[in-house]
Structure formats: structure tokens, C-alpha cells
Amino acid sequence: MNLPPLVQTFVLHFGEMGSRWGINRTVGQIYALLYVSAEPLNAEDIVERLGVSRSNVSMGLKELQAWNLVRLQHKPGDRRDYFTTPDDIWQIVRTLAEERKKREVDPTMTLLREVLMQEPASVEERHAQERMREMHDLFELLTAWYADMRRLETERLVQLLSLGSKVQKILEMKDRLMVLPGGRKGARRTPSPDSE
Amino acid sequence: MNLPPLVQTFVLHFGEMGSRWGINRTVGQIYALLYVSAEPLNAEDIVERLGVSRSNVSMGLKELQAWNLVRLQHKPGDRRDYFTTPDDIWQIVRTLAEERKKREVDPTMTLLREVLMQEPASVEERHAQERMREMHDLFELLTAWYADMRRLETERLVQLLSLGSKVQKILEMKDRLMVLPGGRKGARRTPSPDSE
């Protein structure tokens, strides 16, 4: 491996993290390397820097393309493929979220819906379905929230995340400020401010 | 495998999903089975239902315990260990988030902090550090948000997630409703709801 020490540390760490996760080590390393590189790299550059085989790099890049995580570029007068990650790290986060949803959440939701359609044939199955329904509803809530967040511009999203649970306070304030006909609006959903 | 069809579908699916993820197939299956079971199960029950070896179940249960994902129970006059998942699915989500943070996010943050302390020895390293700083700041924002969410009671959390980006609208409304001395408060960034 032929990298500045600081970069090497980073690359090795993401190789390990990749394994812990569904991604293989080389793929993690390639991505980490592209992420910190100032310039687009071609396959041969990656081979030299990581010290893995050409074919391994080829497969890794293919996988990263399948995940939409790298951009392919060309330089004038050079027909090699050059790769980069998006400049905007939020774009990377968005892509990751989107792809994971597609691969993990969506199929699970499909399965849950199918199974919930069926008639339980026993008291056991009845209980199992009940539990699956809870899971289904949870996933539905989370995906709806995600769909909502995804639409926001990054600046807004950051703003909202920074607020965190302070939003609660604002909701309470809103309820207090809004004097509504019949009064006591929001008594159910936004109960009185309590301790913290 | 000796399960009602509906349960079997579910268990097999989570076995697969587990593999896609860092968790091995058997562990995923055990958890899915415990999740949908009305009664606590002991190791032998699991062996019968999943058709895997006793030792495999033992290891799987150990791993689930290390993740804090199962509760151990005893029945009077029976010294076998019985296992369940929490009744409240949100508790499961919380545990998962907590453990993944501990195993994946925290070590990454530690590494990033260390690497960012070092003096860049070249222009390459300087750029790499810049990128790592972006990643560090992103993780910091997300973990702060998570720390905030974690403190909320489930009811509140659900409420907040259900609102989604509608919160934005409420923030705007708040800004409009609050006529403050000196006016134009909140024009820049939607400041925190101070004063209580």
C-alpha cells in the first residue's frame, strides 16, 4: 500500500468498517481513497495506491457504480475512466440512504404486506401477524419521515437536524401563541411542557 | 424447519437480511423467531423450530445477548433459560441504534479526531484532512441529533417523526406570530426557542 500515512489510516479503517457492514474490504478502501483524493483517479492509480489486483479494482468500481456512489469522468485525450466521489458529502449520504432503502427496506415492506394479507391459521400465526403489523407500522412511519426529509434542501435539513428536540419546545410555544376557537387545541398531541 | 408457513416466510427473510448486514443468518433467524413468538422460548425450542444445531443456537443467543437484544427469563421449577424480545418494538429500535453507534460510529469518530490532530505533511494530506473534517462535522451533527432524539419518550418521538418536514411550516408560522421587540427575530437561522 503506497499512501501518505494519514490517508492510509483512513483507508484501512474504512476497509474494516466495510467488512463489518455488507461491503467488502477492497470496496471500502477504494471508496475511502476516492473520497479523500483531490483529483479523479483511474483504475491503475488505485491499483498502485492500494496494492491490490487490477481485476479486484475493476470489480470494486463496478460495485460502487451499481450503488451510484461514484461519478465517472474522462479527461481530454485520455480514454481511461477516472472516478470521483461527489464533492458534497450530503449527496453521498442521500445516495447511501436511498440505495439502502431500495435494497433493504422496500423488500421487507413488500414481504410484510404480503404476509399480513394472509389468513392466520392458528392462534400462533395470529400473534405473529400482530407483531409483524407492529413492525410494518414502524417501518411505514420511518419511511414516511425519510421521504419527507429527502425532499428538503440540504440547508433546511441541516437546520432541522440542528434543532433536534428543541422543535418540541417550539410546538408548545405555537400552541400557546395560537389562541384558537374552542381553546385547548393541541391538548392531546402536545401536552404541557414537562421536566427535562 | 418446523414452523407455521407464515412465520417461516418471515424468519427466512430476516435470515437473508441479516447476512446482507453484519449479522449472520442463524442469528437473524433466531431473532425473527423470538420476535414473533407469543411465549418465551428456550434453546431446545429454537433448535426444533429452526432445525440448526444446539451449539449454533447457543452461540447465536450469546451474540444477541451481547447486543442487548434479548431478555433472559426463568420459569418456576425449570432451570432452562427462556428468551424473549422486548414487547415494545421501539425499545428494540433504540437498542439497535445504541449498539450500532457504539460499534460503528464511535470508533470512526475517534479515528477522525486523531487524524485531524496531525500536521499534514503534503498538499495531498492537507486536502484529505479537509475531506475528513467534512465527514467529522457531518457525523457530529448526526450524533447530536441522535442524542437528542434518544432522550425523548416514545410518544413524543413518534409525534415528531410524524410531523416530518411540516415542522418547517410551523417554524415559519412561529416566526410570523412572534412579534418581538426590535422585530425581525428569526430572520437568519431560526434561532433556538430560548426562554421558558
Add this chain to the structure above:
DNA sequence: CCGATATTTCAGAAAGTTCTGAAACGTAGG
């Protein structure tokens, strides 16, 4: 302390994945 029952550990077998070098393939420019 013993026997019965339950759980854990562990070495090796089985299964799965990652990685490589070699060969096949694709294409731009002459």
C-alpha cells in the same frame, strides 16, 4: 458428593466470499 440436566466451548468440516492472473472483449486512431 452424585447424577441428571442444561449450557458453553472448541477443533475441524462445510460453506461462502474475496482475490488473483490469464484470457476475452471493446474501441479509438491510424
Add this chain to the structure above:
DNA sequence: CCTACGTTTCAGAACTTTCTGAAATATCGG
């Protein structure tokens, strides 16, 4: 339509993970 250069594919080697049966360990009631 050839050559040079670059990319992809693929069969098997290397490595890693998962799983099993057998043995070791733990614990309860008598």
C-alpha cells in the same frame, strides 16, 4: 481492419465465516 490500450470476465486459489458434534463445564436437587 489492424494495433494499442484499456476494461471486464472468469475459474480456481486463498481466505474467512459459519456450523456441527463431541467434550468440557456448570448447577440443581437429593
